[in-house]
Amino acid sequence: MKKIMFIAAALLFSATLWAQEPMMEKNLAKLPAVTIQTLDGQAFNTQDIQNDGKPIIVSLWATWCRPCIAELMAIADEYEDWVEETGVKLYAVSIDDAKTSARVAPFVNGKGWEYTVLLDVNSDFKRAMNVNDVPFMCILNGNGEIVWEHTSYAPGSEEEVYEILKQLSKKQ
Amino acid sequence: MKRLLQLIMITVLVAACWPTQAQHQLGSSRISGDFGFNGMYYIPDSLIGADAVDSKVRANAFLNLLYSNGGFSAGMRYEFYQFPLIDFEKLNYKGQGIRYFFADYKNDFIQVTAGNFYEQFGNGLSLRAYEERQLGIDNSLLGARIKVTPYKGICLTGVWGVERLNFDSYVGRKDFVRGVDGDFNFGEIFPKITEKGFILHVGGSFVSKFDKADDDVYITVYPEPDVNTSAVIAKDKLPQNTPVWAARASFGYKGFRLDGEFAQKMQDPNVTNDFIYRKGNALFLSATYSMKGFGVAASFIRADNMDFRSQRMMKTNSLLFINNIPAINRQYSYQLLANYSYASQPNSQIGVQLQVNYQIPKKSKIGGKYGTDLTFNFSRFHNIDKVWTPEALAIGTMSGTDGYTSNFFKFGPDLLYQDIGFEVHRRLTKKWELTLAYNYITYNLELLKGHEGIMRGHLVAADVLWKVAPKHSLRLEAQHFYTKDDDGSSIFGLLEYSISPHWFFSVSDEWNYGNPDKAHKLHYYNIAAAYVWRTTRIALNFGKTKEGILCIGGVCRAVPASYGVGLSVTTSF
Numbered sequence: 001m002k003k004i005m006f007i008a009a010a011l012l013f014s015a016t017l018w019a020q021e022p023m024m025e026k027n028l029a030k031l032p033a034v035t036i037q038t039l040d041g042q043a044f045n046t047q048d049i050q051n052d053g054k055p056i057i058v059s060l061w062a063t064w065c066r067p068c069i070a071e072l073m074a075i076a077d078e079y080e081d082w083v084e085e086t087g088v089k090l091y092a093v094s095i096d097d098a099k100t101s102a103r104v105a106p107f108v109n110g111k112g113w114e115y116t117v118l119l120d121v122n123s124d125f126k127r128a129m130n131v132n133d134v135p136f137m138c139i140l141n142g143n144g145e146i147v148w149e150h151t152s153y154a155p156g157s158e159e160e161v162y163e164i165l166k167q168l169s170k171k172q
Numbered sequence: 173m174k175r176l177l178q179l180i181m182i183t184v185l186v187a188a189c190w191p192t193q194a195q196h197q198l199g200s201s202r203i204s205g206d207f208g209f210n211g212m213y214y215i216p217d218s219l220i221g222a223d224a225v226d227s228k229v230r231a232n233a234f235l236n237l238l239y240s241n242g243g244f245s246a247g248m249r250y251e252f253y254q255f256p257l258i259d260f261e262k263l264n265y266k267g268q269g270i271r272y273f274f275a276d277y278k279n280d281f282i283q284v285t286a287g288n289f290y291e292q293f294g295n296g297l298s299l300r301a302y303e304e305r306q307l308g309i310d311n312s313l314l315g316a317r318i319k320v321t322p323y324k325g326i327c328l329t330g331v332w333g334v335e336r337l338n339f340d341s342y343v344g345r346k347d348f349v350r351g352v353d354g355d356f357n358f359g360e361i362f363p364k365i366t367e368k369g370f371i372l373h374v375g376g377s378f379v380s381k382f383d384k385a386d387d388d389v390y391i392t393v394y395p396e397p398d399v400n401t402s403a404v405i406a407k408d409k410l411p412q413n414t415p416v417w418a419a420r421a422s423f424g425y426k427g428f429r430l431d432g433e434f435a436q437k438m439q440d441p442n443v444t445n446d447f448i449y450r451k452g453n454a455l456f457l458s459a460t461y462s463m464k465g466f467g468v469a470a471s472f473i474r475a476d477n478m479d480f481r482s483q484r485m486m487k488t489n490s491l492l493f494i495n496n497i498p499a500i501n502r503q504y505s506y507q508l509l510a511n512y513s514y515a516s517q518p519n520s521q522i523g524v525q526l527q528v529n530y531q532i533p534k535k536s537k538i539g540g541k542y543g544t545d546l547t548f549n550f551s552r553f554h555n556i557d558k559v560w561t562p563e564a565l566a567i568g569t570m571s572g573t574d575g576y577t578s579n580f581f582k583f584g585p586d587l588l589y590q591d592i593g594f595e596v597h598r599r600l601t602k603k604w605e606l607t608l609a610y611n612y613i614t615y616n617l618e619l620l621k622g623h624e625g626i627m628r629g630h631l632v633a634a635d636v637l638w639k640v641a642p643k644h645s646l647r648l649e650a651q652h653f654y655t656k657d658d659d660g661s662s663i664f665g666l667l668e669y670s671i672s673p674h675w676f677f678s679v680s681d682e683w684n685y686g687n688p689d690k691a692h693k694l695h696y697y698n699i700a701a702a703y704v705w706r707t708t709r710i711a712l713n714f715g716k717t718k719e720g721i722l723c724i725g726g727v728c729r730a731v732p733a734s735y736g737v738g739l740s741v742t743t744s745f
Contacts, residue, residue: 029202029204030200032240032245033243033278040359040366040371040424041357041359041371041373041422041424042357042359042360042366043325043327043357043360064503064505066505070637077542077599097292097296097302097498098292098294098295098296098300098496098498099498099499099500100500100503102429102431102458102460102469102471103460103469103527105429105460105462105467106460106461106462106467106468106469106527106529107467107469107529108462108467109427109462109463109464109465109466109467109529110462110465110466110467110529110530110531110545110547111529111531111545112464112465112531112534112543121292122290122291122292122302123290123302123303124290127238127290128238128240128245129744130204130205130206130236130238130744130745131206131744132206132208132742132743132744133709133742136707148706149706149707149744150673150704150706150707151704151706151707151708151709151742151744152676152702152704152709154645154670154671154672154673154674154675154676154704155637155639155645155647155670155672156639156642156643156644156645156670156672156673157643157672157673159642159643159672160672160673
């Protein structure tokens with residue numbers, strides 16, 4: 001049994017690594033297609049995260065994660081200006097599970113955030129994105145390709161996000 | 173069993189290799205993954221209770237690989253926990269190998285998964301297979317899952333699998349889980365409902381475990397007070413199949429939202445409920461209302477005999493849980509509250525939780541330029557009311573009988589946990605931010621921790637952020653926890669300097685100055701540095717950790733006292 005396991009793993013490894021070589025350079029990764037939920041319980045495919053060819057921020061967060069909230073609050077202060085300048089749209093994907101997911105909507109409204117909030121209660125999107133810990137943030141260009149990824153939050157790092165957004169909107 | 177596993181393995185393999193042939197046409201194949209390493213060099217310190225350990229250098233490590241191509245994906249995780257951190261050693265999460273692998277195909281109509289998978293039905297009262305890596309929980313099922321979406325808004329799921337048990341072999345297991353779930357979102361089926369602003373969502377699930385009864389169970393009975401003798405529950409009296417059904421509904425209109433789920437478990441005598449034959453049940457209700465700048469969330473939970481596991485003899489921590497009874501209390505990240513965090517009691521709890529958020533508007537007189545966030549929180553949990561049945565009274569134990577009866581809405585005699593909390597957050601200027609918090613916590617040490625008595629304590633905390641320069645910031649956290657009970661009062665301070673986006677440095681100290689035992693008025697200091705580059709984080713720390721509990725999502729595990737140097741690396745690619 002162990003041997004089979006090992007061979008299976010080895011094959012899977014080599015098959016996948018071999019497949020990777022020619023692909024990586026050519027195209028940037030896009031978001032995986034995972035079914036999560038909107039705040040009102042509708043099924044939502046993460047490939048439908050779109051913004052008419054303008055840049056997108058995707059943030060993975062949770063109501064119990066302090067740096068996540070700090071980051072989203074810092075952006076909230078600038079968000080109006082960012083939207084005006086770059087047309088950006090921020091999707092805040094909460095990984096709160098059944099225990100706290102009912103509190104996401106009141107929380108977001110309480111903070112007055114203008115983001116599009118989605119729920120990943122079974123952490124399916126988190127796993128598909130290979131995210132270890134939140135906060136995790138990525139930026140997509142107008143073609144929906146991931147151009148920047150980042151984990152953890154330090155006050156002020158939203159400036160880097162802003163710089164990237166400005167570059168992306170210039171390219172259009 | 174063995175053959176089945178091999179079959180699954182071969183399916184995964186074939187499936188994994190097949191799309192590599194097709195990638196040239198599809199051109200969307202992608203490999204990604206993540207890696208984590210968490211190691212520590214332990215220094216013994218008898219005063220804090222950090223005993224000498226046989227291997228001083230220990231580490232947890234894992235590698236996830238994920239391959240995807242269009243609707244197809246396959247993945248695996250290799251874990252190396254051969255010499256795990258002592259917390260994991262104590263959970264028996266020790267070993268190495270591949271305990272997670274899967275192949276998955278999905279289109280708009282169907283999703284088929286073979287191998288390991290995570291799944292949740294409704295709020296998880298009947299089934300929740302999930303992973304919480306920091307707690308050493310991985311309840312993934314090894315088997316197969318099918319999800320069908322015959323019509324927009326309808327989702328039907330079927331699962332079959334054997335639950336993971338640490339690094340133990342699946343071979344020879346005599347238990348498995350199977351279940352079905354139906355989810356109907358009327359707002360999607362009849363778009364008119366959504367157009368009018370309503371949410372209407374219902375669902376139901378049926379989950380059943382099979383656990384072969386090979387052995388009789390020995391129990392203690394008390395024919396007279398102070399006299400005990402052992403008795404037997406014969407193996408043919410132990411139910412091998414235990415079903416749980418659950419029904420749920422959500423209703424919403426504009427800012428209002430009501431959610432509820434009720435579950436019932438059939439006879440399941442097991443070691444956690446003292447082998448009673450009583451049926452179990454759980455009710456979870458939540459009501460929320462929110463509008464711009466204001467939100468209120470209230471929830472209720474009652475769980476009676478709902479510890480539902482793959483094996484009736486398992487009682488260790490969170491091992492082999494099939495369902496999950498959520499602990500609905502608010503989670504705090506304050507260091508000094510970490511030791512008094514509520515853990516869900518699936519066999520006996522009834523409680524409420526209320527949270528109110530309000531934002532004093534921006535640019536108002538009181539709210540200031542940036543607005544002020546206020547949060548109020550209240551939660552209270554009791555055990556449930558229990559009256560022994562005449563049969564149980566007659567033999568002096570609940571074991572082997574129906575055990576007890578319970579008044580559904582009556583709070584039991586023992587308070588388990590209460591939290592009254594208030595928090596203010598305000599950005600004062602472009603450079604200064606302030607959070608102040610107060611909590612009054614009541615915590616039942618006897619029922620939640622096995623010590624004696626009730627702990628009552630007050631926490632006052634302040635968190636100040638100063639943006640020194642555009643990319644430099646300094647954060648100060650100061651906390652005081654005042655109590656006459658348990659380990660007594662403590663004070664905690666933390667200074668964190670960060671240079672965005674790469675560097676973090678912190679020093680902290682927790683001083684248990686009020687410990688009734690003079691020798692234990694100790695300092696628990698910590699120095700840490702971390703470097704982050706994109707999705708890679710490297711952190712180094714040195715210091716002491718107080719013995720306590722770590723809780724994530726209402727599930728907790730014991731953290732032994734430790735002293736030493738730690739290194740942690742995580743990355744994803």
